Amino acid sequence: MIIKKYLIPHFISLSSILCGFFSIILASYNEIKFAGLVILLGAILDGLDGKIARALKVTNKIGKEMDSLADLTTFGIAAGFLLYQGSLYKFGNLGILVAACVPIFSAIRLARFNMKPTKGYFEGMPTTWVGISIAILQGFYNQFFAPYFYFFFAIVVSFLVVSKFRYAKANPALFKRLSSKIVLSIAFITIFINFPVAFLIPVFWYTISGVVFTLFKRKQKDIRMYKVKF
Numbered sequence: 001m002i003i004k005k006y007l008i009p010h011f012i013s014l015s016s017i018l019c020g021f022f023s024i025i026l027a028s029y030n031e032i033k034f035a036g037l038v039i040l041l042g043a044i045l046d047g048l049d050g051k052i053a054r055a056l057k058v059t060n061k062i063g064k065e066m067d068s069l070a071d072l073t074t075f076g077i078a079a080g081f082l083l084y085q086g087s088l089y090k091f092g093n094l095g096i097l098v099a100a101c102v103p104i105f106s107a108i109r110l111a112r113f114n115m116k117p118t119k120g121y122f123e124g125m126p127t128t129w130v131g132i133s134i135a136i137l138q139g140f141y142n143q144f145f146a147p148y149f150y151f152f153f154a155i156v157v158s159f160l161v162v163s164k165f166r167y168a169k170a171n172p173a174l175f176k177r178l179s180s181k182i183v184l185s186i187a188f189i190t191i192f193i194n195f196p197v198a199f200l201i202p203v204f205w206y207t208i209s210g211v212v213f214t215l216f217k218r219k220q221k222d223i224r225m226y227k228v229k230f
Contacts, residue, residue, distance in 0.1 A: 033140060087147040121167060
């Protein structure tokens with residue numbers, strides 16, 4: 001049986017959806033760490049489907065829509081449920097409402113992105129990063145932070161996904177400029193301070209990077225606007 005090449009990216013997207021489904025099942029059995037790992041696996045698959053589609057020259061609208069559905073399932077619904085099962089259940093009905101903000105605002109962001117795609121940057125935090133950050137923080141640092149941290153974190157990322165802040169897209173040039181500095185920072189903190197803290201650096205940095213870069217560029221623009229030339 002020969003598989004048509006245009007189906008390969010679709011299978012990868014469907015595999016990402018399965019990761020979200022399995023994460024929900026694992027989280028329902030309180031296997032929080034494994035549920036987080038499965039979401040991270042879904043993130044790897046999410047990064048592959050588009051690249052493979054472009055490499056095979058089989059990009060199409062169905063693939064784009066399927067990718068969005070996979071993002072919503074794995075990084076919106078599954079991540080929100082993981083957050084609830086891991087910490088937010090302690091807040092009762094309010095915890096349900098806050099956890100539900102993750103898939104709801106992720107859906108809004110994905111719909112907006114499909115209608116108005118951007119080049120060179122993301123408008124609002126990418127839904128994929130929401131799932132990755134929740135999978136890492138809730139899956140591996142569940143005992144590291146108090147439940148109130150996850151409560152407010154869910155509110156913050158829900159706001160950031162629908163915000164106008166610009167987040168950098170992952171590209172080779174960006175990694176080439178930042179990878180050495182990030183690796184050195186993680187190595188330093190791992191050796192001299194605390195091993196678990198080291199991997200929180202990229203999580204928190206990218207989460208706030210959109211706010212920092214947008215405000216910085218806006219300030220630079222204002223300076224240029226009011227600069228008087230003689």
